[in-house]
Amino acid sequence: MSTTRWNQPKDHLVSPDGKWYWDGIAQEWKPVTNAAPPPRTAAVPTPTAKPQPVRGLSSFAGTIRSEDLAYGQTVLVWARWILIGTGLLLSFWTPQDLLTLQVQLAAIIALAFGNFYLHVQLLRGRPALDNVIYAASLADIGVVTALVIVLGGFSSPVFIFYFAAIVGISVAFPTLMTAGYTALVLGIYVVICLATAPAADGPAIFLRLLTIAAVAVCGNLFARHEAQRRTDAVRIHQELLDEIEQGASSQHNTAPAMPAPQE
Amino acid sequence: MPNAREVRTAAQASQEDVFFGQTVIMWARWSVIVAGIALVLWTSTNVGLLTQTMPFFLVLMAVNFFLHGRYVMGSPLNRTVVTAASVVDLLLITAIVILWPGAHGLNNPFFVLYFPVVFAFALVFTRKVEAAYTVLAILLYAGACVLTRTVPFDLGNDDKVLVMRVIVIATMGFLGNYYFRIQRDRLARASRGDRSTLAEIRAGLAR
Numbered sequence: 001m002s003t004t005r006w007n008q009p010k011d012h013l014v015s016p017d018g019k020w021y022w023d024g025i026a027q028e029w030k031p032v033t034n035a036a037p038p039p040r041t042a043a044v045p046t047p048t049a050k051p052q053p054v055r056g057l058s059s060f061a062g063t064i065r066s067e068d069l070a071y072g073q074t075v076l077v078w079a080r081w082i083l084i085g086t087g088l089l090l091s092f093w094t095p096q097d098l099l100t101l102q103v104q105l106a107a108i109i110a111l112a113f114g115n116f117y118l119h120v121q122l123l124r125g126r127p128a129l130d131n132v133i134y135a136a137s138l139a140d141i142g143v144v145t146a147l148v149i150v151l152g153g154f155s156s157p158v159f160i161f162y163f164a165a166i167v168g169i170s171v172a173f174p175t176l177m178t179a180g181y182t183a184l185v186l187g188i189y190v191v192i193c194l195a196t197a198p199a200a201d202g203p204a205i206f207l208r209l210l211t212i213a214a215v216a217v218c219g220n221l222f223a224r225h226e227a228q229r230r231t232d233a234v235r236i237h238q239e240l241l242d243e244i245e246q247g248a249s250s251q252h253n254t255a256p257a258m259p260a261p262q263e
Numbered sequence: 264m265p266n267a268r269e270v271r272t273a274a275q276a277s278q279e280d281v282f283f284g285q286t287v288i289m290w291a292r293w294s295v296i297v298a299g300i301a302l303v304l305w306t307s308t309n310v311g312l313l314t315q316t317m318p319f320f321l322v323l324m325a326v327n328f329f330l331h332g333r334y335v336m337g338s339p340l341n342r343t344v345v346t347a348a349s350v351v352d353l354l355l356i357t358a359i360v361i362l363w364p365g366a367h368g369l370n371n372p373f374f375v376l377y378f379p380v381v382f383a384f385a386l387v388f389t390r391k392v393e394a395a396y397t398v399l400a401i402l403l404y405a406g407a408c409v410l411t412r413t414v415p416f417d418l419g420n421d422d423k424v425l426v427m428r429v430i431v432i433a434t435m436g437f438l439g440n441y442y443f444r445i446q447r448d449r450l451a452r453a454s455r456g457d458r459s460t461l462a463e464i465r466a467g468l469a470r
Contacts, residue, residue, distance in 0.1 A: 071449065075442045082434045086427065093423045157424045160431045163378050167435065171442045203302045204372040210301075214294030214379040215435075218287050219442075222386045225283045226446040233453040 070127035072172025072223070077122060079168035080115045080140060083161055084108055087147070090158075096151075103150050107143045114139060133172070137181060140165040145188055153196025154205065159189065162212055170219025182216040280447075284387025285330070285339050291383035292327045292352060295376045296320050299359070302373075312364055323355055345387070349396065352380045357403040361411055368411030369421055374428055377404060378435050385439025393443075397436030401429050 087108045095101040114136055121128050128136075144161045151158055162185050169181045186209050193205045299320040307313040326348055333339055340348075360371045381400050385393045405425065408414045414425050 071445055072442070074445065075438055078441060079434070079438055082430070082437075086430050086434075090423060090427055093426075094418075094420055157427055160375070160378075160428060163375075163431055164434050164438070167382060167438045203305050206305070207298050207302060207372055208375055210294060210298045211375040211379055214291060214298075215382055217294070218291050218379055218383045218386070219439075221290060222284070222287045222442075222446075225286070226450065229279070229283065230450055230453045233450060237454070 069130055069133055069172050069174075072168070073118070073127050073133055074122060076133065076137065076168035076172050077115060077119050079164045080111065080136070081119075083140065083144070083164050084112045084115065087158075087161070100150050104147060107146050111139060111143050134177070137165065137169050137173075140168075141181070141185055141188070145192070148189070148192060154193045154201060155196070159208060162189065163215055166212055166216050167219055170216045171223045173220075175220055175224065178216055178220045182213060185212060280387060281342050281345055282339050284383075285334055285345055287386050288345065288349060288380075288383045289327055289331050289334065291379040292323065292330075292348075294379050295352065295356070296324050296327060298376065299323070299373075306365075315364065319355055319359055323352070326351065342388075346392070346396075349380070349384050350399070353377070353396075353400050353403055356380065357407050360404065360407045368408040368413030369425060370413055374404060377432050381432055382435040382439045385436045386443050388440075388443075390440055390444070393436055393440040397433055400436075401432050404432065405429060 087104065091101060091104045091108065118128050118132070118136060127133075141162070144158065144165060147158045147161070148156045150156075166182060166185060170178050173181065189212075190205065190209060193201075193208075197205060300317070303313060303316045303320065307316070330340060330345075330348060339345075356373065356376045359373045359376070361367060363371050363373060366372065377400050381397055384396050388396070405414075408425055414421055416422060
């Protein structure tokens with residue numbers, strides 16, 4: 001990246017009182033604190049600079065990282081609220097027996113408390129630690145598994161809640177973690193099915209497992225594509241800034257991030 | 264200071280959404296095809312059954328070969344064709360739910376095929392289109408269950424199961440599109456190079 005210092009105070013529009021300058025990149029007035037405004041491109045990063053804990057450049061990188069987890073956390077939280085709401089509704093709809101209802105409600109309410117905490121953290125702008133999110137997703141899987149077992153294993157209709165859990169995981173977690181969690185769900189569910197399903201239901205089990213895996217693949221594939229698109233967008237923006245710094249003409253103000261579809 | 268921060272137009276961004284999204288939809292469709300063909304081959308007990316059920320998936324496979332081929336060649340189809348192909352997915356799955364020999368309507372295990380299809384679609388299209396598609400999927404499935412008279416409407420267990428499945432189909436659409444909108448916002452900020460994004464870039468460069 002170029003280190004040409006074109007953005008000295010004289011290069012900026014300064015307010016009549018001399019206390020503000022116009023930042024053309026941010027499109028706003030900024031206070032003139034020192035002799036020179038802060039370098040616009042931070043072309044000389046210092047090795048001792050402390051990395052930002054969240055939402056750094058890594059959120060624009062081609063692989064899914066912690067920042068993506070923070071963004072994907074909202075999806076996880078909403079998926080969990082849907083799971084909780086639906087679970088409560090269905091628990092009170094033709095309950096089977098007292099023990100089953102007790103187990104269902106205890107699991108769902110515990111999940112609700114945990115999700116409330118995570119949601120509050122999000123609303124306060126403090127996404128939870130990665131490990132907490134990973135643990136919460138394990139809890140989701142645990143609760144769904146408990147409900148599946150309590151309600152009869154293979155014949156239980158609540159296995160479809162695995163889909164909601166996997167959707168959040170697939171878009172929020174890195175590929176390896178997504179693969180791990182999906183494998184865990186598939187492993188648990190296949191064991192439950194083998195223990196509780198008649199032999200003739202093999203095709204139905206296969207179908208359920210395959211579609212759970214398909215949802216995980218689709219979600220993670222999309223998340224990876226989006227990360228790649230952001231990388232391209234940032235690269236183009238940086239190249240543009242470099243051109244401007246080097247005094248290049250403004251003829252190339254637009255550039256597609258990728259070839260446009262022909263149809 | 265030249266206004267040089269916009270790197271793509273809204274139309275370009277929309278086209279890119281379809282371009283990148285197509286691959287997700289295609290992979291979802293491949294999962295439906297693989298599941299269907301495997302089950303047809305697995306469960307068929309005679310030649311007649313096999314010849315009745317396999318054409319569903321052969322049609323879908325031909326469609327997806329065409330779409331995937333176009334995508335690989337760098338000339339993916341436009342929004343209308345992608346939408347139409349996705350509607351065909353729903354119709355075909357509904358036909359399977361209604362017509363599959365042995366288990367119809369609510370008792371048919373193929374209802375799970377709605378989930379990846381609706382989810383993939385929701386990752387590609389805007390909220391209104393996605394909502395319409397999800398509602399269509401719900402109506403088709405509920406209609407299939409009603410048509411096959413497998414839902415008694417007595418607020419009993421079968422009704423409960425149907426409601427549960429419908430909620431999860433809606434959840435697939437909602438969560439997929441919610442994530443899609445989050446990603447649109449992030450991409451727009453990255454493309455625009457607004458102040459927060461530049462700060463992120465600087466922070467990242469300092470690493």
